[in-house]
Amino acid sequence: MSVTVTPLQALSIDELRQRTSTKWRKYGEDVLPFFVAETDYALAPAVTRVLTRAVELGDTGYTPPDPGVREAFVGFAGRRWGWTVDPSHVSWTGDVMMGVVEILRRVIEPGERVVVMPPVYPPFYDTVEEAGGVVERVPLVASEAGWEIDLLGVEAALAGGARAVLLCNPHNPTGTVHSAETLAALADIAQRFEATVVSDEIHGPLAYGQTPFTPFLAASESARRVGYAVTSASKTFNLAGLKCAVMVGGGEAQAKVLRALPAEVEWRTGLFGALSNVAAYSPESDEWLESLLAALDANRLLLADLLAEHVPQARYLPPDAGFLAWVDLSAYGWGDNPAVKVLREAKVALHHGPLFGTEGRGHVRINFGCDPGLLREAVERIGALAGG
Template identity: 60%
Template sequence: MIQVDALPLHELRERTSEKWQEYPADVLPLFVAETDFAMAPTVKAALQKALDAGDTGYIASRSPLAEAYARFAERRFGWQVDLAMTRSTADVSMGIVEILRRVVQPGERVVVTPPVYPPFYDLVEEAGAEVERVPLRDTGTAWELDLDGIRAAFDGGARAILLCNPHNPTGTVHARDSLAALAELADEYGVAVISDEIHAPLAQPSADFTPFLSVSPAARRAGYAIVSASKAFNLAGLKCALMVAADDATARVLRGLPVEVVWRTGQFGLIAAVAAFHEDSDPWLDGLLRTLDRNRVLLEDLLARHLPGARYRIPDAGYLAWIDVSALGLGDSPARRILKEAKVALNAGGAFGAEGEGFVRLNFGTSREILTDAVERIAALVAR
């Protein structure tokens, strides 16, 4: 296992990506889903080789991406992917829209499960459909799919559901039984399940992540998965995702996509993804997971010591913390006040749906020092 540490702050501020350019230098940016770690050596070497060779053209009609991901999925999740039932595209969001355009008609409804990744709402509208909200159930100790609510939505005519697994922003890895029940409902009503599994490589080993398409024959008939190395390996700007089917009928949908959907895949994104999914990258990924495990526990300790009124559940996956700050007296827009007065940039919970009011999303994919500084700044604001 490789030790994966965040870069020092002065090096991070040299980056030109959204995370480090959106706000002035006195702000600690813990909002957008980028991480602060050095690139995995295997990925860096693959990109450097491509640069040295001037390998910067269009993606080839035949590439090793599907095979690389299939081997990754077998190693990490015990899931067997059929290479012939895959297509690449630029990113997960594009894959969602393009599949939705082919499984729902204009004006039909698509279920989302708030609080959820804010672009989901826009992607449904981009596809010409309408959003139907079925919030996650809060059991008091965890979040889970509201299967009764989802059944009611399907019974009322919803034609698809966007599944976020692992879930953003809560970090929930949905239980196999829950996914199996969703698959049965979708199969019964003829509803498409589009599973965004971009955070799957970041599921902690103890969380027992289950790919939706691996759950059952019903899941394979109803489902599509969209996967990417971008979140785990911090490659969002390189543009590469993989759409996966597991049934002849759904595979025909992928094969029927316009060739431009595939050609929008970035050449560097594809090269980086193939390297990321290779077994040689596993030690780096395991090291990253270990670092994130320490950070998610550190955050719990920091909040308990400095902001005991905040409520936080350690996530099963990823590097995003969903924190209820409604008891801290920060007003109706806590993220805005934290940014203005504490100089810490977080995501406002309300952007994820009405269920997120009073929450903030914090990115702990950073150094222990930055994470500690951020919580202490917020604590000082609350104390004032």
């Protein structure tokens, strides 16, 4: 028997414009912001409650040695994905990219190559360089059905000397949820070449039911031998300003690496970040998450209809996960970076496609974690430029 879930309602534009975060302060009030990965919903009640109580108590000091993040994440992973995580393999830090950098510093030597799979989240490139590595691009393979990891390309890169793979699972910006079979095959390749896979899984809780999310470390025994996962509740629960992320080692060898990280890595975790992540990962927040997924599921399909009506030459495949849409506008001849024209002439701020790699030329990324009416207004503005 199916249970009807009421979609979460976004806050009003008047409420949102009172926010002081990047999404609502980078541009003036004549611009509709759809660029950065912040969502427009009220916080989960459990998160609001724990943060409100902390402020009332003046509980704004240092993060304790054990803030409960480990246990909360282990419980969440078991409930949501059926993934049994060894608590002793879990550590934490300020955010996902911090965790990725610290792990990469321990698994590569300066100058060694790290595979990334463009188009991909722009900080991946900077993160590899910050860790002392060199980016080796192995683009996703695109088809009418979606995007896939180029396993042969990864194999060739590792055979040629690359020492690690920085995986985005689910993938940003395409929203691809990699299959368990693909992840297991990737792990086998990495194991053959004694390479490491570091998987950014921040969008994992936002996979839609049609394409279940498989954590990389749950894909196979090989994955546990070669892998790390880094994730956070921040994207799902809109907590980017509250610093906390989880690092998971696949096996005891990886867990030892995490335990040997400098104490400062853990100290970068903010107290409010830890409190909010614990609340977000608690069973109390599961109902809110289901309502969020219902709202996002409706919006990803609404966006397809709106583009077909107003921007008919746009190419868009609804994502398997997340609230970010990867849209090809190259048919309109608006240049390699159409977001510039859209911002200037339509007053809609989209993320710049070329920042995700050369594969992003002619593309934009659109954040649809918002009110459906606001999404409609944005697409209608873009459509006016397209003559739609």
